[in-house]
Amino acid sequence: MSEKMTRRTFLKAAGAFTAAAALPVGLVEMAWGQKSSEKFTFAYISDAHITQIKGTEFVKNFDKGLQKAVFEVNFMDPKPDFVVFGGDLAQLGKKEEFEHGLEIMKDLTVPVKWVTGEHDYYLDLGKYWQEKISPLYYSFDHKGVHFVVLNSILTDDDWTYKRWPTPEERMLQMARLDNPHGSPFMVKEEQRAWLKKDLAKTGKETPIVVLSHSPLYKIFKPWNFWTDDAEEVQVILSPFKNVMVLHGHVHQILYNQIGNIPFNAFLATAWPWPYPVSYSQLPNKVPAMTVFMNRADPFKERDGTGWGYFDVNGGMLHHYELWENTPRMVRAGGKMKHPEDTEYQDPTKRIPPQEHY
Amino acid sequence: MQKPSYLCIGLGFVTLCVASLMAHADPFTREDLKKWDEAFTVVMKEGDKLFHSSQLGKNSVSCDMCHPNASNAHPETYPKFQKQLGKVVGLRDMINWCIQNPLEGQPLAADDPKMIALESYITWERRGVKLEPGKH
Numbered sequence: 001m002s003e004k005m006t007r008r009t010f011l012k013a014a015g016a017f018t019a020a021a022a023l024p025v026g027l028v029e030m031a032w033g034q035k036s037s038e039k040f041t042f043a044y045i046s047d048a049h050i051t052q053i054k055g056t057e058f059v060k061n062f063d064k065g066l067q068k069a070v071f072e073v074n075f076m077d078p079k080p081d082f083v084v085f086g087g088d089l090a091q092l093g094k095k096e097e098f099e100h101g102l103e104i105m106k107d108l109t110v111p112v113k114w115v116t117g118e119h120d121y122y123l124d125l126g127k128y129w130q131e132k133i134s135p136l137y138y139s140f141d142h143k144g145v146h147f148v149v150l151n152s153i154l155t156d157d158d159w160t161y162k163r164w165p166t167p168e169e170r171m172l173q174m175a176r177l178d179n180p181h182g183s184p185f186m187v188k189e190e191q192r193a194w195l196k197k198d199l200a201k202t203g204k205e206t207p208i209v210v211l212s213h214s215p216l217y218k219i220f221k222p223w224n225f226w227t228d229d230a231e232e233v234q235v236i237l238s239p240f241k242n243v244m245v246l247h248g249h250v251h252q253i254l255y256n257q258i259g260n261i262p263f264n265a266f267l268a269t270a271w272p273w274p275y276p277v278s279y280s281q282l283p284n285k286v287p288a289m290t291v292f293m294n295r296a297d298p299f300k301e302r303d304g305t306g307w308g309y310f311d312v313n314g315g316m317l318h319h320y321e322l323w324e325n326t327p328r329m330v331r332a333g334g335k336m337k338h339p340e341d342t343e344y345q346d347p348t349k350r351i352p353p354q355e356h357y
Numbered sequence: 358m359q360k361p362s363y364l365c366i367g368l369g370f371v372t373l374c375v376a377s378l379m380a381h382a383d384p385f386t387r388e389d390l391k392k393w394d395e396a397f398t399v400v401m402k403e404g405d406k407l408f409h410s411s412q413l414g415k416n417s418v419s420c421d422m423c424h425p426n427a428s429n430a431h432p433e434t435y436p437k438f439q440k441q442l443g444k445v446v447g448l449r450d451m452i453n454w455c456i457q458n459p460l461e462g463q464p465l466a467a468d469d470p471k472m473i474a475l476e477s478y479i480t481w482e483r484r485g486v487k488l489e490p491g492k493h
């Protein structure tokens with residue numbers, strides 16, 4: 001947990017504020033349509049990338065990241081209702097990596113909701129994941145909020161089934177982020193049809209949270225910060241007044257608003273990724289509203305990594321628990337026009353470490 | 358009219374010889390440019406391979422895992438004061454720091470062909486960006 005702001009101090013402050021009369025919009029309890037969901041908190045741990053070197057030797061750096069997140073989530077008081085794992089538990093989808101990762105995750109004292117990532121999927125096309133961890137896509141309800149988990153890292157059939165000579169080669173190709181032979185992420189027809197059917201039973205006022213590994217919008221195709229059928233998915237989501245997308249994969253603070261849908265990225269426990277603005281040779285669509293996280297100091301092993309939690313209270317307050325850095329908070333949903341950093345959204349408030357180039 | 362001295366004739370002859378030699382040394386052809394460019398590209402592609410291989414260190418971590426397309430490496434800002442090393446260093450010093458630390462490997466000699474290849478790739482991916490030595 002961060003030193004500056006523990007959850008306890010935040011809740012104390014929040015309690016004091018709700019007692020007051022005239023309050024700034026950012027701090028007022030925001031109702032989600034007419035029917036408010038209950039207040040609750042859920043945490044996330046994402047992009048662990050547990051990597052086997054050989055035998056029982058794993059990359060210590062990534063082990064430490066996941067262990068630290070599990071340890072800190074367990075220290076939350078009060079406990080979160082559940083933890084979302086945002087995808088990429090293993091680096092190359094190996095049984096040994098899953099087992100090592102699950103061994104660390106089993107210490108969590110609250111239930112886990114699993115989202116699959118491409119590093120988990122492309123060795124055996126989700127076989128281990130479905131047998132030992134979780135269904136690939138599903139939905140659940142929690143205290144008035146409808147959660148949908150998608151497998152948003154599929155790609156076209158040719159690339160998946162025919163292009164590569166072995167599963168290992170396919171996994172290596174998908175594992176490389178800047179791969180010129182890569183293939184864009186997709187949700188695809190079958191899941192989109194399932195999503196439509198699943199949401200048909202949901203009221204238009206019911207808050208919906210979509211949990212996904214790929215962003216469900218288009219940021220930078222060369223690094224697969226991208227979902228190819230994003231527009232089709234957004235069309236299915238847009239009739240709902242209080243829908244939000246949370247995703248992994250990008251290993252950085254990133255948020256956006258498209259129409260009525262806010263998007264928020266999870267931090268990674270393993271390593272941070274540069275913003276696509278840092279690759280000078282190609283254009284990108286990094287959302288201008290995102291206040292970047294501090295440029296990672298490579299000499300601090302955990303800089304740019306962390307975990308987070310969401311206070312759901314009509315809209316959401318995303319606490320980014322950045323290790324080696326002051327925590328950040330982004331408010332989204334409810335009456336917000338778009339997600340906003342609670343401290344740095346105003347351009348005059350920015351600090352030098354937030355400059356990435 | 359006075360006859361030119363042997364000295365003058367000699368000097369004239371030497372000047373002509375030197376001039377003719379210089380006339381061959383300097384101009385390089387389009388063919389030369391193409392050849393030298395190809396030679397660079399071979400080395401740059403070798404650097405691309407090394408950058409993306411898991412063989413530089415001992416723990417299978419590769420450079421591109423933190424630096425896709427060599428992004429966030431800022432070769433145009435070196436040499437610079439690298440705060441964490443406490444002195445002004447060049448790009449290859451930072452490359453070696455990464456090889457030794459996150460990649461848990463052995464540093465490369467400054468003139469190791471692998472180091473030249475890595476520098477070639479990293480700077481190639483940053484081509485066109487103006488030099489700003491010393492920028493943090």
